[in-house]
Every structure is written in C-alpha cells, then in structure tokens.
Amino acid sequence: DQQVKQNSPSLSVQEGRISILNCDYTNSMFDYFLWYKKYPAEGPTFLISISSIKDKNEDGRFTVFLNKSAKHLSLHIVPSQPGDSAVYFCAASAYKGSSNTGKLIFGQGTTLQVKP
Amino acid sequence: DAGVIQSPRHEVTEMGQEVTLRCKPISGHDYLFWYRQTMMRGLELLIYFNNNVPIDDSGMPEDRFSAKMPNASFSTLKIQPSEPRDSAVYFCASSNGGLDYEQYFGPGTRLTVT
Numbered sequence: 001d002q003q004v005k006q007n008s009p010s011l012s013v014q015e016g017r018i019s020i021l022n023c024d025y026t027n028s029m030f031d032y033f034l035w036y037k038k039y040p041a042e043g044p045t046f047l048i049s050i051s052s053i054k055d056k057n058e059d060g061r062f063t064v065f066l067n068k069s070a071k072h073l074s075l076h077i078v079p080s081q082p083g084d085s086a087v088y089f090c091a092a093s094a095y096k097g098s099s100n101t102g103k104l105i106f107g108q109g110t111t112l113q114v115k116p
Numbered sequence: 117d118a119g120v121i122q123s124p125r126h127e128v129t130e131m132g133q134e135v136t137l138r139c140k141p142i143s144g145h146d147y148l149f150w151y152r153q154t155m156m157r158g159l160e161l162l163i164y165f166n167n168n169v170p171i172d173d174s175g176m177p178e179d180r181f182s183a184k185m186p187n188a189s190f191s192t193l194k195i196q197p198s199e200p201r202d203s204a205v206y207f208c209a210s211s212n213g214g215l216d217y218e219q220y221f222g223p224g225t226r227l228t229v230t
Contacts (some may be wrong), residue, residue, distance in 0.1 A: 032217050043120070043207050043221030044159070089159060093217045102147050102166060102213050108158035 003027045004092050006107035014115055019077040021110050023090035026071065030092040034104065035064060035075050038087040047088075048075070080114045087111050118142070120222035122208050128228045134196040137225045140189055141210030149219060150183055150193050151207040159207070165191065166213070198229045 005024045013019045023033075031052040036044035050057040050064045050073070057064050063076045077084055088111075091104040121140040129135055141148045149164040163173040165185045173183070180199070185191040195202055205226050209219040 046218045106159040
C-alpha cells in the first residue's frame with residue numbers, strides 16, 4: 001500500500017513557464033511534507049518543506065501548497081529553468097500511533113524536463 | 117563539513133557473491149537510513165537506525181540483506197548471496213531527527229549483479 005503517490009512519472013515544460021508537480025497521500029497522520037530534487041548520479045537533495053499547520057510555503061522560485069482536506073500537495077516552480085530538469089520526490093513524515101518515527105515515506109518521483 | 121559518505125560508488129559483482137556497502141553519516145546525526153532506488157519501486161526505505169540501534173527493518177527484502185551500525189560514524193549494508201535482482205542504487209541518508217525531518221543523502225552506490 002503506497003501511502004505517498006506521485007501519479008505523473010514525467011512532466012515536460014518550456015523554459016520560463018510554470019512547472020506543477022503533484023503528490024497525494026493517504027495517511028491523515030502525516031504532519032510534515034518535503035520535496036527533494038535528484039540529479040543523475042547524485043543523491044536526493046532537500047528542496048522545500050511544509051508543516052501541516054500551513055497551506056503554503058515559498059522559497060524563491062519554489063512554492064509548495066498543501067490541501068489537507070484533499071490530502072494533496074503540489075510544488076510550483078516559476079519560472080522554470082533548464083537547470084531544474086531533475087527527478088522530484090515528495091515525502092511525508094511517518095507516524096506509528098501518535099509518535100513520530102523519524103522516518104520519511106517517499107513517492108515514486110516525477111521526472112521534470114525543462115526545454116530551452 | 118563533509119556530507120554523507122558512501123563507498124564504493126560503483127560495484128559490479130557476480131551472482132552469489134557477498135557485497136558490502138559502507139556509509140559514514142554526518143557527524144552529530146543520530147538517525148541513519150538505508151534506501152534502495154529502482155525504476156519499478158522508486159525510493160524504498162530498507163532499514164533505519166536511531167542512536168546506532170535498528171528501529172525498523174521491515175523494508176529489508178529478505179534474509180540475504182543485513183545491516184549494522186557498530187558506532188555513530190559507520191554503517192554497513194551487506195547482501196549475501198547477491199542476485200541480479202538486487203541491482204539498484206543504494207543510498208544512505210542521515211538526519212538529526214529534528215522537527216524539520218530533513219534527511220541528507222549520500223551520493224549512492226550503484227550495484228550491478230551479473
């Protein structure tokens with residue numbers, strides 16, 4: 001049972017336009033969400049995060065939106081640049097009962113290609 | 117400050133051989149995670165440690181896989197015997213378990229089992 005899902009394996013956008021990457025989750029106990037970016041032959045690197053008490057967090061060109069009622073989050077990149085081409089993973093903090101386990105549950109990833 | 121260090125970066129071995137992957141977490145981090153990335157399954161958590169103690173190994177695929185963390189600065193993931201389906205990229209990550217939950221990943225070990 002996949003608790004964090006990224007239903008789009010790939011996305012292609014034109015440079016300068018907006019990229020929107022989506023993520024859905026099933027566990028209502030998740031309280032913290034993160035986005036990671038991964039380039040080929042490198043490990044994933046942290047990009048941006050959001051706590052469940054917020055519905056939006058912004059960092060430069062990157063904005064994450066959280067809709068708790070829909071159990072959905074999205075990452076917006078505006079404007080998109082060719083250097084943003086990478087695999088993007090969303091992740092959620094994991095709970096066991098009422099205790100945070102310290103581990104993250106990752107989605108399958110979405111490959112973003114930004115065309116010049 | 118050095119990030120998470122993994123060795124080797126690439127490993128090619130024959131089916132049936134023992135493989136040992138190594139990880140040095142970021143100093144001061146008390147959580148260590150082992151992940152496997154494949155095209156089919158994405159990033160899977162295999163096992164994680166807190167203060168050198170294994171907390172959750174439910175992601176370890178089978179008894180051929182084992183992981184140890186003898187001290188705060190070193191961990192190993194061993195596959196014995198290896199099989200072609202174990203071919204994947206294995207990542208180690210560490211965190212300080214803080215409220216931001218951010219994990220820092222190493223560069224990964226690309227394992228090919230022929």
